[in-house]
Amino acid sequence: MKRLWLGTMLATMFIFTSVLSGCAGAGSQSGNGAKGTEISAIVQDRWAPYVKKAVSIWNSEHPKQKVNLNMLVVGYPQLYQKLTTSAAGGNTPDFSLIDSVWVTEFAKNGYLQPLDSIDPSWVKNDYDKDFYPALIKGDSYQGHPYAIHTQTDMVLLWYRKDWFKNEGLQPPKTWQDLTSDAKYFAQKNIEKKYGNTQGIAFQAGVKAGETTTSQILPFLWSNGADVLKNGQVVLNSKNTIQSMQMLNNLVKDGSAPADVTTYDWNTSLQLFAKGKTAISVGGSYEKASIQQESGWSDAQFKQKVGFVPVPAGPNGKPSTQSGGMDYVIYKSSQNQKLDLSILKLITGPKLMKDFLVETQQNSPRISVTKSFDPKKQWFLKETGNYLYNAETRPSSPVYSKVSTQLQNMIEDSVSGNTSAGTAVSNAASAISQVTGLKEKSSK
Amino acid sequence: MQTILKKQKISIVPIVLLLPALTLLAVFSIYPVFNAFFLSFYNKQMLAPGKTFIGLGNYIHLFQDAAFMNSLKVTVLYVGGSVLLQFLMGLIIASLLCVKDLKGRAIFRTLIILPYTLSELVVSLIWLRMLDPQSGVINYIISLFGAQPVNWLFHWALPVVILVNVWWGTTFSLLMFESAMQGIPQSLYEAAEVDGASVFQRFIYITLPALKYISLLVLIMITLYTINSFGIIFVLTAGGPVGATNVIGMYMWNNAFQSSDLGLGATISTIIFIVNIVITLIYIRGFGMSTMERRD
Numbered sequence: 001m002k003r004l005w006l007g008t009m010l011a012t013m014f015i016f017t018s019v020l021s022g023c024a025g026a027g028s029q030s031g032n033g034a035k036g037t038e039i040s041a042i043v044q045d046r047w048a049p050y051v052k053k054a055v056s057i058w059n060s061e062h063p064k065q066k067v068n069l070n071m072l073v074v075g076y077p078q079l080y081q082k083l084t085t086s087a088a089g090g091n092t093p094d095f096s097l098i099d100s101v102w103v104t105e106f107a108k109n110g111y112l113q114p115l116d117s118i119d120p121s122w123v124k125n126d127y128d129k130d131f132y133p134a135l136i137k138g139d140s141y142q143g144h145p146y147a148i149h150t151q152t153d154m155v156l157l158w159y160r161k162d163w164f165k166n167e168g169l170q171p172p173k174t175w176q177d178l179t180s181d182a183k184y185f186a187q188k189n190i191e192k193k194y195g196n197t198q199g200i201a202f203q204a205g206v207k208a209g210e211t212t213t214s215q216i217l218p219f220l221w222s223n224g225a226d227v228l229k230n231g232q233v234v235l236n237s238k239n240t241i242q243s244m245q246m247l248n249n250l251v252k253d254g255s256a257p258a259d260v261t262t263y264d265w266n267t268s269l270q271l272f273a274k275g276k277t278a279i280s281v282g283g284s285y286e287k288a289s290i291q292q293e294s295g296w297s298d299a300q301f302k303q304k305v306g307f308v309p310v311p312a313g314p315n316g317k318p319s320t321q322s323g324g325m326d327y328v329i330y331k332s333s334q335n336q337k338l339d340l341s342i343l344k345l346i347t348g349p350k351l352m353k354d355f356l357v358e359t360q361q362n363s364p365r366i367s368v369t370k371s372f373d374p375k376k377q378w379f380l381k382e383t384g385n386y387l388y389n390a391e392t393r394p395s396s397p398v399y400s401k402v403s404t405q406l407q408n409m410i411e412d413s414v415s416g417n418t419s420a421g422t423a424v425s426n427a428a429s430a431i432s433q434v435t436g437l438k439e440k441s442s443k
Numbered sequence: 444m445q446t447i448l449k450k451q452k453i454s455i456v457p458i459v460l461l462l463p464a465l466t467l468l469a470v471f472s473i474y475p476v477f478n479a480f481f482l483s484f485y486n487k488q489m490l491a492p493g494k495t496f497i498g499l500g501n502y503i504h505l506f507q508d509a510a511f512m513n514s515l516k517v518t519v520l521y522v523g524g525s526v527l528l529q530f531l532m533g534l535i536i537a538s539l540l541c542v543k544d545l546k547g548r549a550i551f552r553t554l555i556i557l558p559y560t561l562s563e564l565v566v567s568l569i570w571l572r573m574l575d576p577q578s579g580v581i582n583y584i585i586s587l588f589g590a591q592p593v594n595w596l597f598h599w600a601l602p603v604v605i606l607v608n609v610w611w612g613t614t615f616s617l618l619m620f621e622s623a624m625q626g627i628p629q630s631l632y633e634a635a636e637v638d639g640a641s642v643f644q645r646f647i648y649i650t651l652p653a654l655k656y657i658s659l660l661v662l663i664m665i666t667l668y669t670i671n672s673f674g675i676i677f678v679l680t681a682g683g684p685v686g687a688t689n690v691i692g693m694y695m696w697n698n699a700f701q702s703s704d705l706g707l708g709a710t711i712s713t714i715i716f717i718v719n720i721v722i723t724l725i726y727i728r729g730f731g732m733s734t735m736e737r738r739d
Contacts, residue, residue, distance in 0.1 A: 084489045106490065109491050109492065110492070205685075206681055206683050207683045259576070259684070261684045262596050262597045271577075280550045400701055400703060401702045401704070408510075411683065417684050417685045
């Protein structure tokens, strides 16, 4: 009996020890080599080769200060979860990739190191001078820069240049142009001619998540409306209601189908690429996908597709929204100077340009935009000009909650579930509640 | 201690063998339940360090939130529809598969079990393609009969997600019922047949009473699973359009992980836990307390 006892206890302990040691082994990597400093990073798959490249350049240039990279590569859907759980668990990496809309949240909660505290002269002489001002503003919190853009993109209105030309129409510059063009292409005889099924496509529901927020916000800005301003919630305004009513009217007059509220994040681009819509609200990052989906070469794309910023409403000017992915350095990092040195290489003009040309993304650096070949990289060069007047999404430590309320507002207004006025008023109150900011109504 | 164990004739070996499982259960099941309950009284944001005690603040907020009340209503319809159909379909198909001398039984069974071998995510993605308004096979089929294409996930969102859930989940109740039916002694049916009982009477007076315990188990399991899971809805509609399929699980996920509000997420999960317990008790009560008696 005693032997059985002992055997059982030993077996139990063995199993437990094996399981625990297995867990520990799965989480850690033997990245800390005999020489060099280990730097940990969390990045997305497309960015990973360039991080490796930068480390390799660093190591060849600094043989006495080598870096051993311990990199975790995750997909975009897992990135926020991974970063927040790492932060909440006190296990942040040295640096990571982060969506530009998350910067304020992480900075406010004290996880990020301001860049000007690590290398003020680089911030003054390179960062402040070469990155687009709108992006610097979005990457700053309480006057300090916390993030470096690695690429950027912007909201655009794609339109079928060839169809517009055939019909003698000009690209839309105002909301009036937009609604009349969309309605024109939704006519039965025109649909029969081009094979499209709707005049305009846009994401307008919670199903498309952040895409809905980012692509519809320019419709507020283009009419002089905003979400947060000077520490107040200014959403509840006549201009916002007008924006929502305009989108609702696109559905009411048959230019867009009622089910735009059920679109996935990429439905509009698919409809556009398949020739099912004449106009689509999208982003510059969709060019490669549209080409892939439609099979158009670059020359065909240039001939068939046009793009403009979101047209001006009655109370505003044409507008676009820029976003993108950033690199940030965590406060807990023991090697902040070294981290920044690596990031300077990754986001330096050379590697950045290679990355942007490969991925067809816009440059956050003015000098890189200027260096694009006007023939080969015509799209990146032309769209780069929009970035001077771009705006960024509301900067808030609870951005995700703000975005959810905006998505609800858009879905409710466009579907006609509630009137635009009620949807806007509800969203403004909810945003005031979650942000703790005072609400300012200007109806 | 040893004396007590000897006196009561309790062997220590089963306790030791159960210890690892009990430890894992305590760490991964019991502790999270208590932790969620505890967290529901706090304002805890994912990234913000620390948490603030707010008493019943999260509960009050929830019951004043129109979206939460809507999610409760949608959950009742989704769970009610799914459970009723899964239970009935499982029972009917199991009865058909148990028909004596049925030809091709193995083929039918395999075909019916097939959906259950796929993960919820795969099933959802398959249906998403099939229901696509532009290129889905369902619209193609109805177009052959002259019908106009329908955006199923817009106009019929809730019925469609219920049907997809039933298509996938019926196999579970079917398997349970079929295995229970195979355990009913054939002699009972033969005796009833000799006494002149019709097929329907045999089903009512022999099959159904014999399925009482398994029915309770099936009902509890499919109800709890349907309340707790939202994978199909997540992929097909993400709770839309305009909250039409925003079940409580989806609502919780959005609050806890999209909005990073762990306190509110914990409150919703506590409510789901209480609802699960209440439903289980109602089922047990509905089937009679004798169900809880030990069957020797």
